[in-house]
Amino acid sequence: MRFDLTDLRLFLAVVDAGSITHGAADVGLSLPAASERLRDMEANGGVQLLERGRRGVSPTPAGEALAHHARLIQRQLTQMRGELGEHASGLRATIRLLANTAAIVEYLPPRLAEWMGKHPRTDIDLKERQSIEIARAVSVGLAEIGVLSDAVDTSGLMLRPFAIDRLVVVVPRDHALAAAKHIAFADILHEYFVGLAGGALQEHIDAQAARLGTRLKMRVRMRTFESICDMAGRGIGLGIVPEAAARRCGRSARIAALRLTDSWATRRLSVCVRSLEDLPSPARDLFEHLATI
Numbered sequence: 001m002r003f004d005l006t007d008l009r010l011f012l013a014v015v016d017a018g019s020i021t022h023g024a025a026d027v028g029l030s031l032p033a034a035s036e037r038l039r040d041m042e043a044n045g046g047v048q049l050l051e052r053g054r055r056g057v058s059p060t061p062a063g064e065a066l067a068h069h070a071r072l073i074q075r076q077l078t079q080m081r082g083e084l085g086e087h088a089s090g091l092r093a094t095i096r097l098l099a100n101t102a103a104i105v106e107y108l109p110p111r112l113a114e115w116m117g118k119h120p121r122t123d124i125d126l127k128e129r130q131s132i133e134i135a136r137a138v139s140v141g142l143a144e145i146g147v148l149s150d151a152v153d154t155s156g157l158m159l160r161p162f163a164i165d166r167l168v169v170v171v172p173r174d175h176a177l178a179a180a181k182h183i184a185f186a187d188i189l190h191e192y193f194v195g196l197a198g199g200a201l202q203e204h205i206d207a208q209a210a211r212l213g214t215r216l217k218m219r220v221r222m223r224t225f226e227s228i229c230d231m232a233g234r235g236i237g238l239g240i241v242p243e244a245a246a247r248r249c250g251r252s253a254r255i256a257a258l259r260l261t262d263s264w265a266t267r268r269l270s271v272c273v274r275s276l277e278d279l280p281s282p283a284r285d286l287f288e289h290l291a292t293i
Contacts, residue, residue, distance in 0.1 A: 005077070007041055008070040009142065010034055011049070015067050016136035018056040026133075026142060074141035078278045094123045095283045098134045099147035101201035102165045102242045103269055105225060108147065115289045122282045130200040138274055144283040145290070149267040159270040160291035166243040167205075167265040168257040170232040178256035185262045189214055192237040194228050197221040205240055208264055229253040 003011075006027070014023030014034070024034030042049050049063040059067055099108055104126065112124060129137065131148035138146040139156055147162055148154070169188060171177050177188075185208060193216045196202035202221075209216050219237040222228050228239035229249035241249075246257040259265070271290045273279060279287065 002044055003041060003066075005073075007037055008073060010037055011041065011063075012067060012070050012074065012140045013137075013142055014038065014050070014057060015059050015063065016140055016142075017133065018058065020057060022133070026137065071140055075278060078141050078144075078280075081280055092121050092123060093280065093282045094125050095145065095280075095286055096125045096127075096143040097145045097147070097286075098127050098129045098137055098143045100131055100134070100149065100204075100269070101128055101196070101199045102244075102267070103147040103162070104128050106165070106242050106244045107163045107269070111290055115286055119282060119285075122286075124286075128200055130203055133200075135272070138272055141274065141278075144273065144279055145287055146272045147269055147290070148272060150270050151264065151267060154270070154272060157272040157274060158276065159272050160287075162269040162271045162290060165267045165269050167240055167260050167267075168243045168246050169260060170229050170239040170241060170246050170249075170253075170255040170257050172233055172235045173254050173256050175235075175256065177258060180258050182261050183258045185209075185260055185265070186212055188238060189216070192217045192219045194219060194231040194237040194239045195221045196225075196228070197223050204264075208262070225249065226253075229255050 010023060010027050010029060013026040014020050017023045017026065020034055020038065021031055024031050029037070038050065047062045048060050049066060050057045051060055108126070116122065116124065131152045134143070134146035134148040135152050135154050135157060137143045149165075150159070169177075169183060177183065189209065189212065195205070195216065195218050198221075206216060220231065222231060225241045225245035226249050228241055229246060230253045231237065232239040233253035233255040240260070243257065243259070246255065249255065250257065271287060273287050276284055276287070
């Protein structure tokens, strides 16, 4: 069997995502290229590694064995990079950081800017993911650091508090709901909405609607929280955004913000790593910086 490091990283990403499409995206490969690599791995090994179904993929017993050894190799590679990094002089380093939507938009920019200003030779490969995907990626070494919600399973990871992210509903100031301070998600599902054009947060919100057996009636999708607040203030539809974004946008958009009473709408964000000992020095330093509230 001849598997290169890209094969192993791809296979782990696919197994942990339960999807070839998402796994390919996590390692920066196109879907056709990823599918071809996986077929070649099975052909070269003479064994089926993945069960393919309508809802995604799962590893066969042989695939589970390969995933176990691939994780061991990933950990050894991380340790090797860390030790070599200690001896490298004047070389650039890159830290792989995954975070959810709110962290990327509201909380990370000032903290990253402060740290990166002091570390001009270190770059950040920042990607947006849902918290469950972040936990999986960090646990198998596809990212050094993650910022995620504590609502997902984080067993095996080292966590430090990062921020408290509260979601609010934004409505026009003259809306019938504007006088309320709090509201339940179920009580607004009959309304029309302005949402995000993709991203982990919108997927999270859509999933909560699906749990209640419905879909949001979406009038339009925007790319920023500022745009959502502006559209909501003009009466186009209700928006759901982080409280910090509503507070910032409220100075210009004519909106009122109502806190959602649902437990999923208050998220305690944590910064996580698999192990401090496995991290290269720059990543270890960034983790400590992000964990300082």
